[in-house]
Amino acid sequence: xxxxxxxxxxxxxxxxxxxxxxxxxxxxxxxxxxxxxxxxxxxxxxxxxxxxxxxxxxxxxxxxxxxxxxxxxxxxxxxxxxxxxxxxxxxxxxxxxxxxxxxxxxxxxxxxxxxxxxxxxxxxxxxxxxxxxxxxxxxxxxxxxxxxxxxxxxxxxxxxxxxxxxxxxxxxxxxxxxxxxxxxxxxxxxxxxxxxxxxxxxxxxxxxxxxxxxxxxxxxxxxxxxxxxxxxxxxxxxxxxxxxxxxxxxxxxxxxxxxxxxxxxxxxxxxxxxxxxxxxxxxxxxxxxxxxxxxxxxxxxxxxxxxxxxxxxxxxxxxxxxxxxxxxxxxxxxxxxxxxxxxxxxxxxxxxxxxxxxxxxxxxxxxxxxxxxxxxxxxxxxxxxxxxxxxxxxxxxxxxxxxxxxxxxxxxxxxxxxxxxxxxxxxxxxxxxxxxxxxxxxxxxxxxxxxxxxxxxxxxxxxxxxxxxxxxxxxxxxxxxxxxxxxxxxxxxxxxxxxxxxxxxxxxxxxxxxxxxxxxxxxxxxxxxxxxxxxxxxxxxxxxxxxxxxxxxxxxxxxxxxxxxxxxxxxxxxxxxxxxxxxxxxxxxxxxxxxxxxxxxxxxxxxxxxxxxxxxxxxxxxxxxxxxxxxxxxxxxxxxxxxxxxxxxxxxxxxxxxxxxxxxxxxxxxxxxxxxxxxxxxxxxxxxxxxxxxxxxxxxxxxxx
Numbered sequence: 001x002x003x004x005x006x007x008x009x010x011x012x013x014x015x016x017x018x019x020x021x022x023x024x025x026x027x028x029x030x031x032x033x034x035x036x037x038x039x040x041x042x043x044x045x046x047x048x049x050x051x052x053x054x055x056x057x058x059x060x061x062x063x064x065x066x067x068x069x070x071x072x073x074x075x076x077x078x079x080x081x082x083x084x085x086x087x088x089x090x091x092x093x094x095x096x097x098x099x100x101x102x103x104x105x106x107x108x109x110x111x112x113x114x115x116x117x118x119x120x121x122x123x124x125x126x127x128x129x130x131x132x133x134x135x136x137x138x139x140x141x142x143x144x145x146x147x148x149x150x151x152x153x154x155x156x157x158x159x160x161x162x163x164x165x166x167x168x169x170x171x172x173x174x175x176x177x178x179x180x181x182x183x184x185x186x187x188x189x190x191x192x193x194x195x196x197x198x199x200x201x202x203x204x205x206x207x208x209x210x211x212x213x214x215x216x217x218x219x220x221x222x223x224x225x226x227x228x229x230x231x232x233x234x235x236x237x238x239x240x241x242x243x244x245x246x247x248x249x250x251x252x253x254x255x256x257x258x259x260x261x262x263x264x265x266x267x268x269x270x271x272x273x274x275x276x277x278x279x280x281x282x283x284x285x286x287x288x289x290x291x292x293x294x295x296x297x298x299x300x301x302x303x304x305x306x307x308x309x310x311x312x313x314x315x316x317x318x319x320x321x322x323x324x325x326x327x328x329x330x331x332x333x334x335x336x337x338x339x340x341x342x343x344x345x346x347x348x349x350x351x352x353x354x355x356x357x358x359x360x361x362x363x364x365x366x367x368x369x370x371x372x373x374x375x376x377x378x379x380x381x382x383x384x385x386x387x388x389x390x391x392x393x394x395x396x397x398x399x400x401x402x403x404x405x406x407x408x409x410x411x412x413x414x415x416x417x418x419x420x421x422x423x424x425x426x427x428x429x430x431x432x433x434x435x436x437x438x439x440x441x442x443x444x445x446x447x448x449x450x451x452x453x454x455x456x457x458x459x460x461x462x463x464x465x466x467x468x469x470x471x472x473x474x475x476x477x478x479x480x481x482x483x484x485x486x487x488x489x490x491x492x493x494x495x496x497x498x499x500x501x502x503x504x505x506x507x508x509x510x511x512x513x514x515x516x517x518x519x520x521x522x523x524x525x526x527x528x529x530x531x532x533x534x535x536x537x538x539x540x541x542x543x544x545x546x547x548x549x550x551x552x553x554x555x556x557x558x559x560x561x562x563x564x565x566x567x568x569x570x571x572x573x574x575x576x577x578x579x580x581x582x583x584x585x586x587x588x589x590x591x592x593x594x595x596x597x598x599x600x601x602x603x604x605x606x607x608x609x610x611x612x613x614x615x616x617x618x619x620x621x622x623x624x625x626x627x628x629x630x631x632x633x634x635x636x637x638x639x640x641x642x643x644x645x646x647x648x649x650x651x652x653x654x655x656x657x658x659x660x661x662x663x664x665x666x667x668x669x670x671x672x673x674x675x676x677x678x679x680x681x682x683x684x685x686x687x688x689x690x691x692x693x694x695x696x697x698x699x700x701x702x703x704x705x
Contacts, residue, residue: 092315094308095329097366102332103308110221113232115204121237122220123204124278125244129269131165132276135200139166139191166191169207208232213246214254216316227255229293237279241269242290251313255292257384263289306370306380307332311510318511330510331360336367336582339615343608344369352596355381355587357493358612361501361578363508365490367616379591386472386486387589390565390601391444391550392574393483395495395538396468398441400460401452402537408438408544412448419478424450441541442549444564446482453481468495469505483565493576493585499538499561500578503529542577551575553606556619562609564601571595575605579619584612 094103115123127134163171170190194203213223220243224232228239235243245265246253255262266289274284307330315328340356347354349372358367370380379385401410414432416423424446431447432439440448453461461481462474470492474485490508498504505527542561545551550564554575562577571593576585586605590596613619 092312093327094311094315094332095327096332096334096337097330098334099329100334101327102330103305103312105216105308105312107216107218108222108226110209110217110219110223110225112209113205113220115208116201118233119235119240121273121278122232122235122240123208124276125237125240125269125273126165126208126247127204128272128276128278129244130168130247132272134165134204137164139164139195140188163187164191165207166194166203169203169210170194172207172210172212211247212250213243214250214313215256216312226295227292228290229295236290237270237273237283238266238287238290241273241287242266245269251317254313255290256294257313259292266290305374305378306382307337307365307368307510309370309378309380310368310383311365314509314511329512331364331366331512332368332510333366336612336616339612340367340369340584342615343611344372346611347604347608349588349604351590352588352599353377353381353591354608355385355489356608356612357382357490357508357585358616359493359497359506359508359583360581361497361506361583363494363497363506365508365510366582367584367612377591381489381587381591383488383490385587386488387572387587387593388485388567389483389487389492390567390572390574391446391449391483392492392563392565392576392601393465393485393487394441394444394449394481395499395542395563396461396465396470397449397452397481398437398541399464399468399534399538400456401437402534403464404456404460406437408436408441408537408540410437411435412437412440412451414440414443414445414448417447417451417454419450419454422450422479424479424482438541438544441563442544442547444545444550449481450478453478465495467504468498469507470495483567489574489585489587492574493583496563496576496578496585497583498530499535499542500583502535503527546577550602551577551606553602554610554613555622556610556613557622558617558619560613560619562606564606566600566602569595570597570599573599573601573603573605575601575609577609579613579617582613582617584609584616586612 092105093101094105096102167187170187198206208220210219212218213220213227215226217223217226220232223243223246224230224235224239227243228235230239242255242262242265245268246255246262248265252258253262253265270279270284270287273279274281311330311332315330318328336358340358344354344356353371354369355371356367356369357365359365368380368382370382370384371377411434414426414435416425416431426446427444432443432445435443435445435448437448437452458476458478458480462476465474470487472485472487472491474480494506494508495504497506507527539561542563543559545563546554546556546560551562554560554562554577556579558579560577560579562575565574565576566572572587572589573596574585574587576583578584586609588596588599588605588608610621614621
C-alpha cells in the first residue's frame with residue numbers, strides 16, 4: 001500500500017487524527033493531539049488595546065474639578081466659623097386669627113462649651129443616645145442609616161433617625177429644616193466638610209453649644225441653667241441624661257410642660273449610657289428622676305401670655321430654627337379671648353383660681369385663660385394642671401350606655417346602690433325612684449351613673465373616654481363614674497368638642513391644621529365619625545342639663561349643651577358645654593386643692609361660661625331671671641358664702657334665689673350691682689318647675705363627685 005499517495009478531494013478524509021500513531025504518520029506534532037474528534041478552534045484575530053487609562057484620567061479630572069467647586073462653595077456658604085455659633089433662633093411674632101400681633105418671643109442662647117472640659121458623663125449621655133459611633137465614622141454613618149431605614153419601614157417600633165451628630169450640627173448651623181433630598185444631600189456634604197477640617201472634640205463642642213433643648217433655649221449652658229439652675233460641669237448623671245433625651249423632640253419633651261415624658265426619656269438615656277460603658281450598671285441603678293429647678297427668665301409680653309406659652313413650641317417648629325424673624329398666625333380669636341378675660345375679671349374671684357378653654361368643634365383653640373393673673377403666676381391651669389373632672393366625666397358614662405343600646409328615654413333606678421364596698425350617694429340623700437336617663441343626667445344623679453357603669457362595665461366607659469381623646473390614666477373600677485381620675489381642662493373640653501363635631505377624637509391645636517399636617521399625617525389620622533344615634537342622644541342629654549338640670553345658670557336664648565361638675569368638698573367646680581360653633585370649658589378651684597365652701601359647677605362656673613358665650617357669640621341670656629331653689633339651710637349658707645367671698649353673678653339680669661328657712665318664706669334677690677334685697681311672703685315662680693327636677697337639687701353633695 002502506497003501511503004505517499006495524496007488523498008483525493010472526493011474522499012471523506014478524517015479532519016483530525018484519531019491516535020498518536022496517525023498523528024506521527026501525518027507529520028503532526030504529537031503534543032498537539034488531545035484525543036478529541038474536533039479540530040481546535042481557529043486562532044482569534046489580534047485585539048485592539050483598550051484605552052482604560054484615558055477614561056481614568058478623565059474621571060480623576062472631573063472629580064478634582066467637582067471637589068474644587070465644592071470646596072469653594074462650602075467656603076462661601078458654610079464657613080467653619082459659623083458652626084461655632086448657635087443657630088440664629090427665630091424672633092417669632094404670634095398673630096391672632098385676624099392678623100393682630102399678640103405676642104413676640106426671642107430665644108435664650110448659652111455660652112459655648114468645651115466637651116473635653118466637661119465631666120465624662122455629660123458628653124457621654126449625648127453620644128450614647130444620639131451617635132454611639134461618633135468617634136468611628138467620617139460624619140455619615142451608613143450602618144445607622146440602614147438601621148433606621150429597617151426600623152422605620154419594617155417594624156412597629158418608634159421612629160429612628162440616622163443622622164450623626166456631625167450631620168445635626170450641619171443642619172442646625174447651615175441649613176433649614178425642610179425634609180427634602182436636596183437638603184439632605186447638602187447636609188451630608190457639609191458633614192464631610194466639617195469632619196475634614198475639625199477634630200471630633202471640636203465638632204462635639206460646637207454641637208453641644210448649638211443644639212435646641214425646648215423652652216426656646218439653645219445650647220447646653222443655657223439648658224443646664226434654665227432647667228436645673230446650674231452650670232454644665234455641675235450636672236449630675238440624671239440631669240445630663242434628661243437634657244440628652246430632650247434633643248429628639250425638644251418641643252414635645254420639654255420637662256416644664258411634659259415632665260413625665262422627659263423622665264421616661266431620661267430612663268432610656270441612662271440605660272444607653274450603661275450599655276455603652278459611659279457609666280456602670282450600679283451607677284445606672286442609683287440614678288433618680290431629675291428634679292427641675294427652673295430659673296426665671298426675662299420679661300414676657302403682657303398679651304397672649306397663657307396661649308402664647310402653649311402655642312410657641314409648635315410655632316417655633318413651623319418657623320424653623322435658623323430663621324432670623326418670623327410671623328406665625330395662630331387660631332386665637334380676639335373677640336373670644338377678650339370675652340374670656342373679661343369674664344374672669346367680672347367673676348369677682350378672691351382666692352380661687354380659674355381656667356378657661358374656648359375652641360371650635362374642629363379643635364382650633366380660639367381663647368385660653370390659665371389663671372387670674374399671668375404676671376403673678378404663669379402656670380397654665382388650662383393645659384398643665386390635672387384635676388378631677390367631677391360629674392363632667394358622666395359624659396363618657398352615658399355615651400357608653402348609648403352604645404350599649406340604651407336611649408335618653410331608657411329607665412334607670414335612682415335609688416341607693418352598693419357596688420362591692422362602695423355606696424355612692426346623691427346630693428342631700430334625695431332619690432327619685434325610677435326615672436329616665438335624661439332626667440338622671442339633668443339632675444346629675446350619682447347613683448344612676450354608678451348603676452350605668454356597673455351595667456355596661458368600667459371598660460366600656462374607659463373605651464368611650466379614650467375614643468373621645470382622654471389620655472390620662474383611668475382606673476378600671478366603678479367609681480370612675482363620678483370623675484375620680486384626673487384630666488386637664490384642655491383635654492376635657494376637646495372631648496365635649498367631639499360631640500359638637502360629630503367625630504372623635506378632636507385634637508386641640510393653636511396653629512392652622514393644613515400646615516401642621518403633611519399628607520402622611522393625614523393618611524394616618526385616626527379621627528372617625530360618631531354614629532348619628534350617639535350624637536343625637538348625647539346632645540339630648542346635654543341640652544337637658546342646661547334646660548332643666550344642674551346647669552340652668554348657663555342657659556342662653558339659643559340652643560346650648562353642657563354639664564356641670566363639682567368634686568369632693570367643693571375642691572373643683574367645672575362647667576363644659578357648647579353652642580353651635582363654640583365649645584368652652586371652665587374650671588375653678590384652689591391651687592393647693594383645698595376645699596372651697598359653696599363652690600359648685602352649677603354656680604359661678606356656669607355663670608362664667610354663660611358670660612363668655614354672651615360676649616363671644618351672638619347669643620344672649622334668657623329674658624327672664626333664672627330661679628334656683630334652695631332646699632336647705634346649707635344651700636342658703638353656700639349662697640351667702642359666695643356673696644361674702646365676692647363671688648358674685650354677672651348675669652345681664654338679676655338672679656333670684658328662693659327658699660324657705662325655719663318655716664318662714666324667704667325671697668332673696670341679688671341685683672346686677674351686687675345689691676341684696678330680702679322679701680317676705682311666699683316664693684314667687686314665673687312658671688312651675690318640671691316634675692323631674694322639683695324640688696331642684698344643687699348638683700353634688702359633699703363627699704361625692
